[in-house]
Amino acid sequence: MENTVFHKADTRGTANFGWLQSYHTFSFGHYHNPERMNFGVLRVLNDDTVDGGMGFDRHPHDNMEIISIPLEGDLEHKDSMNNVATIKNGDIQVMSAGTGIFHSEYNKNTANKVKFLQIWIYPNKRNVTPRYDQITLNLADRHNKLQQILSPNENDEGVWIHQNAWFHLGNFDAGVAQTYTFKQNGNGLYIFNLKGDVKVNDQLLQTRDGYGVWGVNEVTITAATDAEFLLMEVPMKIEQSSKN
Template sequence: MENTILHKADTRGEANHGWLQSKHTFSFANYYNPERMHFGALRVLNDDIVDGGMGFSKHPHDNMEIISIPLEGDLEHKDSMNNLTVIKNGDIQVMSSGTGIQHSEYNKNTDSKVKFLQIWVFPNAKNVTPRYDQITLNAADRHNTFQQILSPNSDDAGVWIHQNAWFHLAKFDKGTSKEYSIKSKGNGLYVFNLSGDIKAGEQVLNARDGYGIWDFEKLNISADSEAEFLLMEVPMQL
């Protein structure tokens, strides 16, 4: 029997730092909700908006897979492995912090905001060698289908991480319906609706709603309007 959990957009935690507006699906920093610590290996899902020219100063990470997906604007990344890059809408960035890494992230533009998703996944191996990667995705490849953007395999589509996880982006026209099949037994699926209205099974999801489902094999997702959403399949056992 499947299990589900619904996180409506307006129940997320919130942080307002002036230059940063962040919505937290799971407990993060000053937002603490013991009922919302993680969904399996998915630990953080932050929906961030950063003012022009502002950003996160240099800070350390370790033993976490960190994925950034820009939704609007340009984000400049600089890290202790001498990477200096800019990621923009259409890109996906991954950082395996492993034994430790320091990085900073700033809005590259001074006259516009950058909006991005910051996602942390618990790794399946500790103290790995830190690594960084980013790729540009072809937006056409998610039209009315699931575009794989992340997997555990370095030779598969999208970026890869140290976890038995798969992420897909999709942009559906109104009326489109498609079935998602779980890739690895024991995994759960977290659906984060970016825009529009969709149904995950029978559950209606509006913009920025999140919905987790586990102990299932297939899930039908349909669009009640033009919609864009992110699917995150992750192990449920840590």
């Protein structure tokens, strides 16, 4: 049986710290909505803008898969695993926090803002060894097709995480349509529309709208205008085993 949830862009939680403007699809920080806690194992979807020369000081995480997708500008990353890296549009970064990590994120460019998506996924294994990875994607591979950017498989396209989840990015010209077939039975699909208008089956999504669907095996995605969007297929049940 098909189930859906629709989140208009202007219904998201907001946080404005001056240097940081953040929109929260799900409960986060001071924004708490018992009806917007998560979508399956998708716990956090934050749409962040960081002012020039500003950023997030060193802070901890554990037992979460953390994915960052830069949309504009460059973001510098430092962590307790001695990784120092800069991510920019076209990159995707992943951290398995596992038993615990510390990291910081800064916009070193004082003249330009940084815009990025911060996504948290509950892992299917607790207390794994922390790890970090980032890759640079070929932007042409998402033009009028779905580019896989994340999966559970270390040797597959994109980065991998400790969860049976698959992410794809699309940059479709108006009128282009494609059917997405779910990778795993029981999973749901959350679509976050980055730009333009896109239809998921019969539901129209405008810029920054989100739409979740589960209980089906496939959906049809049609660009009503030129559009960019992120697909996140995730398990709908939170199940975790211990590494030990």
